[in-house]
Amino acid sequence: MSGPLSHIRVLDLSRVLAGPWCGQNLADLGAEVIKVERPKTGDDSRAYGPPWMKDASGKETSEAAYFMAANRGKKSITINLNNPEGQRLVRELAAKCDVLIENYKFGDLDRYGLGYKDLSATNPGLIYCSVTGFGQTGPYREKPGYDFMAQGMAGLMSVTGEPDGVPGGGPMRVGVPVIDIFTGMYATIAVCAAVANRAVTGKGQHLDVALLDSCMALLANQGMSYLATGETPKRIGNTHPSIVPYQVFPTADGAIILACGNDNLFSKFCAVAKREDLGKDERFAKNAGRVKNRSTLVPILEDVFRQRATEAWVEALEEAGVPCGPINTVAQAFANPQVQARGMQIKLPHPLADEVPLMGSPMKFSGTPIEHKLPPPVLGQHADEILEQVLGLGLDERAKLRAAGAI
Numbered sequence: 001m002s003g004p005l006s007h008i009r010v011l012d013l014s015r016v017l018a019g020p021w022c023g024q025n026l027a028d029l030g031a032e033v034i035k036v037e038r039p040k041t042g043d044d045s046r047a048y049g050p051p052w053m054k055d056a057s058g059k060e061t062s063e064a065a066y067f068m069a070a071n072r073g074k075k076s077i078t079i080n081l082n083n084p085e086g087q088r089l090v091r092e093l094a095a096k097c098d099v100l101i102e103n104y105k106f107g108d109l110d111r112y113g114l115g116y117k118d119l120s121a122t123n124p125g126l127i128y129c130s131v132t133g134f135g136q137t138g139p140y141r142e143k144p145g146y147d148f149m150a151q152g153m154a155g156l157m158s159v160t161g162e163p164d165g166v167p168g169g170g171p172m173r174v175g176v177p178v179i180d181i182f183t184g185m186y187a188t189i190a191v192c193a194a195v196a197n198r199a200v201t202g203k204g205q206h207l208d209v210a211l212l213d214s215c216m217a218l219l220a221n222q223g224m225s226y227l228a229t230g231e232t233p234k235r236i237g238n239t240h241p242s243i244v245p246y247q248v249f250p251t252a253d254g255a256i257i258l259a260c261g262n263d264n265l266f267s268k269f270c271a272v273a274k275r276e277d278l279g280k281d282e283r284f285a286k287n288a289g290r291v292k293n294r295s296t297l298v299p300i301l302e303d304v305f306r307q308r309a310t311e312a313w314v315e316a317l318e319e320a321g322v323p324c325g326p327i328n329t330v331a332q333a334f335a336n337p338q339v340q341a342r343g344m345q346i347k348l349p350h351p352l353a354d355e356v357p358l359m360g361s362p363m364k365f366s367g368t369p370i371e372h373k374l375p376p377p378v379l380g381q382h383a384d385e386i387l388e389q390v391l392g393l394g395l396d397e398r399a400k401l402r403a404a405g406a407i
Helices: 017-029 067-071 084-095 116-121 147-153 180-202 211-218 221-231 261-274 276-280 288-290 292-307 311-317 331-334 337-341 381-388 393-403
Strands: 007-010 032-037 052-054 061-066 074-078 099-102 128-130 206-210 244-248 255-259 347-349 353-359
Touching: 007 017, 007 084, 017 032, 017 074, 017 099, 017 128, 017 180, 032 084, 052 067, 052 353, 061 067, 067 211, 067 353, 074 381, 084 116, 099 180, 116 128, 128 180, 147 180, 147 211, 180 206, 206 311, 211 221, 244 292, 255 292, 255 311, 261 276, 261 288, 261 311, 288 292, 331 337, 381 393
Parallel strands: 007 032, 007 099, 032 074, 099 128, 128 206
Antiparallel strands: 052 061, 244 255, 347 353
């Protein structure tokens, strides 16, 4: 076994990000993932460029960086779902798979005979994961949904960004499509749980994972604060609603993040800053007091931090065991020795380039380590391999499917 899910085969009918992110996680875990795409155009995200991947000479290829971010480890086949022969192919592939991922609008695949009831009748052990904007139930179930919409509707943007009345104030979306990604992560967890359950019961099931639900769950402490108090949380920028100091401070040459998650860490910080008086002050000695007196304490700390450069602060605070860090650019993050040591950037050979740089999986296993073997596929790259090895179709049968416009 080369991965904990190397015994699993996945049929990935999803596109763009949330569903593909789940499929990519499963591929990282060793599953064989067959990505079904539209003929000629493929996954929508193949057109989400620039930027485009570059070949060995530095020339741009037709592969979008966006697509490359969510499809490593997969095999690609193009199938026309509007074609009856194409629908038959998907049914036959689903019969040979353990998991199916789809993110079509509610009811769309039922029209093709590719819904859960149809496919599970042939393959009772099939784990069928539907990833949608609003789920399979409720008044919004037929609406399309996107990450940006979910961030707004679920209240995440209302607690993200600077407060009203300050420069740059106003609701702000997170800098990456975090709800698509978290929905993909929840879908991954659900699939793994269903695989474990099937090992005991022998039965598959229909998994219903939605962007709006995932964003509501992601509210976490902010959502719970509202439920506990009835008060709507407000935007507070880079500060924390329940911990002080836990924010960005300006330094002599830039900025630093300080994260004093308890009173002991604040005391250690005060020693490094040579302001032991702050740690002994009744207003600031305990976190509850620091939160209450935030407006008094923070300006004092801002003046303290401006007295040294970022690197000097980081060195001194790390030596004292106080959590802190610089605010890196993406380039600086990839150059970080810890990031490099953890294998978060990898390189794999690619049909359109000698090799391509890719992000690695953050999951580490001692007994079944992850092996990155396949780069994101070019459109339809593995069609013949899949049809021959999974369905046993010969050259003549594949030629007929192509002539019929099914693949």
